[in-house]
Amino acid sequence: MQVPAPVEYERATSVDHAIGLLERLGGAARIVAGGHSLLPMMKLRLASPEYLIDINDLHGELGYIRVEQAEVRIGAMTRHRELLESGELAEVFPVFRDAERVIADPVVRNRGTLGGSLCQADPSEDLSAVCTTLGASCVIRGGAGERVVTMEEFYRGPYETAVEDAEMLVEIRIPVRPGGSSAYEKVERRAGDWAIVSAGAAVWLDGGLIADARVGLAAVGPNTTGLPAVSDALRGREPSEELYEQAGTLAAENCSPVTDMRGSADYKRHLAKELTGRALRRSVARINERG
Amino acid sequence: MTTTDERPAGFENNDHKPIGHGRMLRKEDPRFIRGRGNYVDDVQLPGMLHCAILRSPVAHARIVSIDTSAAEAHPKVKAVVTGAALTELGLAWMPTLSGDVQAVLATDKVRFQGQEVAFVVAEDRYAARDALELIDVEYDVLDPVVDVRTALDPSAPVIRDDLDGKQNNHIFDWETGDEAATEAVFASADVVVSEDIVYPRVHPAPMETCGCVAEYDRIDSRLTLWSTSQAPHAHRTLYAIVAGLPEHKIRVISPDIGGGFGGKVPIYPGYVCAIVGSIVTGKPVKWMEDRSENLTSTGFARDYIMRGEIAATRDGRILAVRTNVLADHGAFNGVAAPVKYPAGFFGVFTGSYDLQAAYCKMTAVYTNKAPGGVAYACSFRITEAVYLIERIVDCLAYELEMDPVELRIKNFIQPDQFPYRTKTGWVYDSGDYEPTMRKALELAGYEELRREQVERRARGELMGIGVSFFTEAVGAGPRKDMDILGLGMADGCELRVHPTGKAVVRLSVQSQGQGHETTFAQIVAEEIGIPPADIDVVHGDTDQTPFGLGTYGSRSTPVSGAAAALVARKVRDKARIIASGMLEVSVADLEWVKGAFHVKGDPEKSVTIQDIAMRAHGAGDLPEGIEGGLEAQICYNPENLTYPHGAYICVVDIDPGTAQVKVRRFVAVDDCGTRINPMIIEGQVHRGLTDGVGMALMEMIAFDEDGNCLGGSLMDYLIPTALEVPDWETGFTVTPSPHHPIGAKGVGESATVGSPPAIVNAVVDALKPFGIRHADMPLTPSRVWDAMRGVPRPPV
Numbered sequence A: 001m002q003v004p005a006p007v008e009y010e011r012a013t014s015v016d017h018a019i020g021l022l023e024r025l026g027g028a029a030r031i032v033a034g035g036h037s038l039l040p041m042m043k044l045r046l047a048s049p050e051y052l053i054d055i056n057d058l059h060g061e062l063g064y065i066r067v068e069q070a071e072v073r074i075g076a077m078t079r080h081r082e083l084l085e086s087g088e089l090a091e092v093f094p095v096f097r098d099a100e101r102v103i104a105d106p107v108v109r110n111r112g113t114l115g116g117s118l119c120q121a122d123p124s125e126d127l128s129a130v131c132t133t134l135g136a137s138c139v140i141r142g143g144a145g146e147r148v149v150t151m152e153e154f155y156r157g158p159y160e161t162a163v164e165d166a167e168m169l170v171e172i173r174i175p176v177r178p179g180g181s182s183a184y185e186k187v188e189r190r191a192g193d194w195a196i197v198s199a200g201a202a203v204w205l206d207g208g209l210i211a212d213a214r215v216g217l218a219a220v221g222p223n224t225t226g227l228p229a230v231s232d233a234l235r236g237r238e239p240s241e242e243l244y245e246q247a248g249t250l251a252a253e254n255c256s257p258v259t260d261m262r263g264s265a266d267y268k269r270h271l272a273k274e275l276t277g278r279a280l281r282r283s284v285a286r287i288n289e290r291g
Numbered sequence B: 001m002t003t004t005d006e007r008p009a010g011f012e013n014n015d016h017k018p019i020g021h022g023r024m025l026r027k028e029d030p031r032f033i034r035g036r037g038n039y040v041d042d043v044q045l046p047g048m049l050h051c052a053i054l055r056s057p058v059a060h061a062r063i064v065s066i067d068t069s070a071a072e073a074h075p076k077v078k079a080v081v082t083g084a085a086l087t088e089l090g091l092a093w094m095p096t097l098s099g100d101v102q103a104v105l106a107t108d109k110v111r112f113q114g115q116e117v118a119f120v121v122a123e124d125r126y127a128a129r130d131a132l133e134l135i136d137v138e139y140d141v142l143d144p145v146v147d148v149r150t151a152l153d154p155s156a157p158v159i160r161d162d163l164d165g166k167q168n169n170h171i172f173d174w175e176t177g178d179e180a181a182t183e184a185v186f187a188s189a190d191v192v193v194s195e196d197i198v199y200p201r202v203h204p205a206p207m208e209t210c211g212c213v214a215e216y217d218r219i220d221s222r223l224t225l226w227s228t229s230q231a232p233h234a235h236r237t238l239y240a241i242v243a244g245l246p247e248h249k250i251r252v253i254s255p256d257i258g259g260g261f262g263g264k265v266p267i268y269p270g271y272v273c274a275i276v277g278s279i280v281t282g283k284p285v286k287w288m289e290d291r292s293e294n295l296t297s298t299g300f301a302r303d304y305i306m307r308g309e310i311a312a313t314r315d316g317r318i319l320a321v322r323t324n325v326l327a328d329h330g331a332f333n334g335v336a337a338p339v340k341y342p343a344g345f346f347g348v349f350t351g352s353y354d355l356q357a358a359y360c361k362m363t364a365v366y367t368n369k370a371p372g373g374v375a376y377a378c379s380f381r382i383t384e385a386v387y388l389i390e391r392i393v394d395c396l397a398y399e400l401e402m403d404p405v406e407l408r409i410k411n412f413i414q415p416d417q418f419p420y421r422t423k424t425g426w427v428y429d430s431g432d433y434e435p436t437m438r439k440a441l442e443l444a445g446y447e448e449l450r451r452e453q454v455e456r457r458a459r460g461e462l463m464g465i466g467v468s469f470f471t472e473a474v475g476a477g478p479r480k481d482m483d484i485l486g487l488g489m490a491d492g493c494e495l496r497v498h499p500t501g502k503a504v505v506r507l508s509v510q511s512q513g514q515g516h517e518t519t520f521a522q523i524v525a526e527e528i529g530i531p532p533a534d535i536d537v538v539h540g541d542t543d544q545t546p547f548g549l550g551t552y553g554s555r556s557t558p559v560s561g562a563a564a565a566l567v568a569r570k571v572r573d574k575a576r577i578i579a580s581g582m583l584e585v586s587v588a589d590l591e592w593v594k595g596a597f598h599v600k601g602d603p604e605k606s607v608t609i610q611d612i613a614m615r616a617h618g619a620g621d622l623p624e625g626i627e628g629g630l631e632a633q634i635c636y637n638p639e640n641l642t643y644p645h646g647a648y649i650c651v652v653d654i655d656p657g658t659a660q661v662k663v664r665r666f667v668a669v670d671d672c673g674t675r676i677n678p679m680i681i682e683g684q685v686h687r688g689l690t691d692g693v694g695m696a697l698m699e700m701i702a703f704d705e706d707g708n709c710l711g712g713s714l715m716d717y718l719i720p721t722a723l724e725v726p727d728w729e730t731g732f733t734v735t736p737s738p739h740h741p742i743g744a745k746g747v748g749e750s751a752t753v754g755s756p757p758a759i760v761n762a763v764v765d766a767l768k769p770f771g772i773r774h775a776d777m778p779l780t781p782s783r784v785w786d787a788m789r790g791v792p793r794p795p796v
């Protein structure tokens, strides 16, 4: 059995309570949400926080999916499983269900949270790629109140985010625009493994032409990467195999994978291309199916 | 699940209980299913302390100093022990299973990342682990030897400078077969094909890691050790030899074991640490490895770099096979194999084919990696041998543009050639290969699959069909040839029938999930007619069972299974004499029908085995010269190994865009001779096939250039899940072993041995449009993609 170092533990009863504890305890404290990233690191003693602030009792306050006319808001404590099972969410953003189907396994999905996934800021994190694809923004709360940042601002590097020591991520907001759909493609070495590469795509059509499109990749750079160059190349064009090919090529050129146990940098670049094309194709097909 | 084995009526109701061989549910399962298994980590003793081991963070370094004072000052720590302290006790080094020595705790140098450097005994697991951080070790880091190909370079650092006069990293050279005769055949052959074939380092990765609870009673000088051991009796003797404890004062108990696969055959330093910890503190001490420790420090498997060569006629007659092997044994030669077989049973690399000549030369070397080379369900290196021959035969088929099935059938050893002596000296006991192959072809619909493949290829799809045919050599072994550190590989067995006709059979082998409590009860039941439910199987406790060498190399049924059948016959022979007295007829006038003797020609006059048992223990006279009681004991020395065989067919689809391999179908037809419990056999086969998918597609213990192990967790070292495996399709043929009392052969490892080549052959077949003849395991998407672009890379 792998055992963590000694740690003090407290359960937060509200977001304000959690933030109060963070302010009092400073950098030695860590929030634990689902614990599926933090606890393995503690057991391997890669992380040894002095205090754990358990926010699982805040599921009532921060576990929600609200689909509104112009925006979807998801609480930070929403669990993978809830994201997977929400029909309402799949209706507007099918990319969530696509991704959740291939994130980890049921045990992890029962506990792991949206907030934990984003705050872990692992370059292979699938939900980060989904949020990047959808142009989400992150609501961060501290003692002084709330601030909202874009995904680009949220990520500062591998395992580093804009959330400061005495702050929490509380919500994700995603703009809803008409005429769109989305999809997620992932290649893994084995079910439940992290991505070798994954790609999310979101496309909005207007009169048969691409009004806007976004692509987000995981595991091919320091953070999940949004690709403005791909969006620029797609906007105003008619969907076609050549266009997907071109978008894929751009995606491959605009990422920076490294060789590791999951695969060679060349192969990952190839996947960035292949999966970008597949995700775009599927997004467009979904729009067309809907009619 | 599909199977050609007809399930008997009543099976679906789970109520089929044969008196003897046949499909029945496992007797041990109720306790496992209800969570009532009793594993080493479940053992709790009053006052028990916990041991944790400090391990080397680097692959190769001289130890400059170790400061344990801070750890000793920890309030919950009871003892901190280093290699220096063990040296004083004469326990710093211990023998390995292959005549080398291994450091229990490093004294001079560390030789692999994860090597044991010191241990702490503390009041709980947490404190023991915390105290490890308080030990300060200063290392003088040395260049490591990581690439086995350069280990013998004169400039390579010498790893084992502890061995007197050792100037290089060479362990042994070994050869088998006839070099000159093989060369002559190769020189005149129409076709010669050669290929470099790597079997990467993999790990058994059992669900339960290794561990023990050691309790040394100072007053009685008695050591009781609950340990994750596949071979409790052999371990007891080795502890007696290593620690100088009298053997009658040592009791080794292997309770339920959560998977072994060979990884629990060796004695690991951790067991010795726990024993020393108990001797030093006077308290019971538990040591339980964590997952990373298990993956990085306990016995690995395989790690052979093989050059395979095959010679044939243009029309596909295989003439000879030759191979040159470079074997990476890690920092200590810890291979578990009979003494005369430093390369295990690799000599069966001639496969199932009738050859004119064969030759193998092997060189084994030290590297700065974990020691081992244990089984992992490999039947002593037969996995590597079968992989080599089945891969190289496919390479030949590729060159000859011949169907791989046709090529194999054309070269099979014929039924009338058995017993067949191979060109490397192995005597295959029995076999009838073609019907097994044909059955697999039929189950798979081979012709139809090939037609489908043509259509798919025309559409640019990548479908592959892979075939393998293996012959295993299991059931070590005849004591004239086989021993482990001087201990002969014969197995004892004892059977007692109680007065009421219930029985207990005691065995030396130790189940790690193979269903011994059922299979052995069935073997005895078949011979003596007592229902399996009435027969208790006792195993895994040296105080309660006769001596024998344990469970690995698929040896339990070939050796202990034979012992169980023979001991039951011995009891039956005695029962017959008692019955003759009871029925007042001569022994010759009695007939045995399962469970009872009756008078020939008068079936009404009979006594059951239960009646006889009561009489044997009861009042009244017994026939002259017969003692009371109904029990017997034997020690079975096998005459030969048993040679099961099988034909496997795998169908894969590869996504041309992502290079992901999907195993669509897998057909396995096994011939393990007499089948005792077909359900258990299928379970063993399913497990082994799943293993095969792991090795072929994802498993590998890799190292970086500094010798850091890259497979130290199950996130990095992948093992397959239900989602990677297809619905297994199994079938069987039956060719009994002529020398085994019930004709049974081993089957525990057949599927692990036979499946990797079938899967790899299927992947390579799918890649045929790219002109690929060979690609090494593990066939991860990235590596398949390399192959598709014409640059298949070896994994090391």
Ligand SMILES: Cc1cc2nc3c(=O)[nH]c(=O)nc-3n(C[C@H](O)[C@H](O)[C@H](O)COP(=O)(O)OP(=O)(O)OC[C@H]3O[C@@H](n4cnc5c(N)ncnc54)[C@H](O)[C@@H]3O)c2cc1C
Pocket: A030, A031, A032, A033, A034, A035, A036, A037, A038, A039, A040, A076, A077, A102, A103, A104, A105, A108, A111, A112, A113, A114, A115, A116, A117, A118, A119, A120, A124, A125, A126, A127, A163, A167, A168, A169, A170, A192, A193, A194, A195
């Ligand atoms: C076996 C396994 C397989 C996995 N496979 C995948 C996979 O395929 N794809 C994938 O994307 N992920 C995978 N994961 C990760 C999984 O999705 C985790 O659950 C997730 O990354 C973290 O969520 P959590 O709620 O468990 O976070 P925790 O482990 O509780 O926390 C992670 C980090 O975020 C911080 N944190 C958590 N919540 C907040 C908050 N609201 N505000 C500020 N900081 C916060 C914590 O302090 C900690 O630093 C896998 C995990 C495991 C164990």
